[in-house]
Amino acid sequence: MVTAKVWVMKKHFEGFPQTSDFEMKQEELANLKDGELLLESVFLSVDPYMRPYSKRDMKEGDVMIGTQVARIVESKNPAFAAGAFVVANKGWRTHFISDGTDLNLLPAGWPESLPRSLALGTVGMPGLTAYFGLFEVCKMKPGETVLVNAAAGAVGSVVGQLAKIGGCKVVGCAGSDSKVAYLKKIGFDEAFNYKTITSLDETLRKASPDGYDCFFDNVGGEFAAIAINHMKKYGRIAVCGAISQYNDTVPQKGPYIQFPMIFNELSMKGFIVTSWYNRREEGVKALLKWVVEGKLKYHEQVTERFENMPAAFIGMLKGENIGKAIVKV
Ligand SMILES: NC(=O)C1=CN([C@@H]2O[C@H](COP(=O)(O)OP(=O)(O)OC[C@H]3O[C@@H](n4cnc5c(N)ncnc54)[C@H](OP(=O)(O)O)[C@@H]3O)[C@@H](O)[C@H]2O)C=CC1
Numbered sequence: 001m002v003t004a005k006v007w008v009m010k011k012h013f014e015g016f017p018q019t020s021d022f023e024m025k026q027e028e029l030a031n032l033k034d035g036e037l038l039l040e041s042v043f044l045s046v047d048p049y050m051r052p053y054s055k056r057d058m059k060e061g062d063v064m065i066g067t068q069v070a071r072i073v074e075s076k077n078p079a080f081a082a083g084a085f086v087v088a089n090k091g092w093r094t095h096f097i098s099d100g101t102d103l104n105l106l107p108a109g110w111p112e113s114l115p116r117s118l119a120l121g122t123v124g125m126p127g128l129t130a131y132f133g134l135f136e137v138c139k140m141k142p143g144e145t146v147l148v149n150a151a152a153g154a155v156g157s158v159v160g161q162l163a164k165i166g167g168c169k170v171v172g173c174a175g176s177d178s179k180v181a182y183l184k185k186i187g188f189d190e191a192f193n194y195k196t197i198t199s200l201d202e203t204l205r206k207a208s209p210d211g212y213d214c215f216f217d218n219v220g221g222e223f224a225a226i227a228i229n230h231m232k233k234y235g236r237i238a239v240c241g242a243i244s245q246y247n248d249t250v251p252q253k254g255p256y257i258q259f260p261m262i263f264n265e266l267s268m269k270g271f272i273v274t275s276w277y278n279r280r281e282e283g284v285k286a287l288l289k290w291v292v293e294g295k296l297k298y299h300e301q302v303t304e305r306f307e308n309m310p311a312a313f314i315g316m317l318k319g320e321n322i323g324k325a326i327v328k329v
């Protein structure tokens with residue numbers, strides 16, 4: 001019998017999650033039946049969606065939602081060999097059993113030199129979010145100007161680099177000078193620290209006096225309400241996330257966007273990356289190729305040890321990460 005360690009959400013979050021909202025428990029796993037596999041988590045993801053989704057999808061005492069890269073320890077399923085690595089969506093667990101229907105093998109030919117944890121970030125859900133959000137929602141064209149916030153994060157850093165690969169000018173913002181330096185290092189044309197500027201309006205105007213064709217919004221709130229006034233005619237806004245609001249105990253007053261929406265005939269579309277998962281293989285293949293070619297750089301914020309998952313999650317929400325926040329078990 002294998003004993004798994006799991007993190008449960010002991011109580012719903014109020015404002016920023018606290019470590020006291022979580023409790024680590026043990027789960028005795030049954031012996032495998034024919035067709036089943038035993039897996040061990042190698043890397044686990046901590047993502048912003050877990051904060052709003054916990055309120056919508058979880059009850060107190062549930063295992064925290066989330067994904068992992070896992071190694072097959074034992075297989076009674078002919079379709080999967082022991083030793084292979086997969087992406088699973090089994091929550092904050094060190095070990096789990098699967099029947100194989102909810103596993104995604106890492107792409108064949110995954111370079112040995114590439115950390116498998118990228119399958120949770122640049123070459124996984126966040127990277128796919130950037131890929132489909134930019135190419136299919138923003139419908140970015142060469143020569144256009146792209147704005148992205150939370151730009152040093154798992155999604156934003158891929159958005160900026162894909163925009164450069166697509167022949168665009170890209171402006172990004174992040175919450176620290178070290179993140180801004182990282183943005184310039186990976187090729188952003190303009191980057192600013194939204195926490196230290198005096199006027200977002202002035203900063204956006206200075207960064208692109210003619211405005212923006214595409215706005216990839218990860219943050220929402222007041223940033224979005226100001227940025228929308230800098231959109232060009234027929235501009236497109238991909239509403240990817242609203243992390244400025246996830247930890248609010250009192251909902252923020254919605255931005256007044258009707259005027260620019262109408263006068264500039266803007267398109268604004270919310271999207272969830274899993275709606276594009278029918279084309280997941282296409283996206284993963286493209287992202288992996290760009291990484292191998294050195295055109296798509298990555299950075300991982302690695303927290304060691306399963307015991308530190310709550311701290312890694314809270315740290316990511318507080319902006320402590322550059323690139324994808326992951327936990328190495
Ligand atoms: N629609 C979809 O399918 C998906 C949406 N998303 C969304 O994309 C966004 C980015 O996700 P992801 O790249 O994984 O996360 P990140 O790796 O970017 O980490 C979150 C970052 O958000 C920034 N942040 C936190 N609080 C605030 C705030 N109050 N105001 C402004 N910025 C803040 C911090 O960076 P900083 O230093 O810049 O403040 C922090 O590092 C999130 O909103 C997420 O929900 C992600 C995946 C899929």
Ligand SMILES: CCCCC/C=C\CC(=O)/C=C/C=C/C=C/[C@@H](O)CCCC(=O)O
Binds near residue numbers: 053
């Ligand atoms: C103020 C409320 C905001 C609501 C929008 C919240 C979050 C948007 C967002 O971040 C959505 C992310 C969706 C991620 C989905 C991930 C998993 O369900 C599946 C990933 C599994 C895999 O990669 O195989």
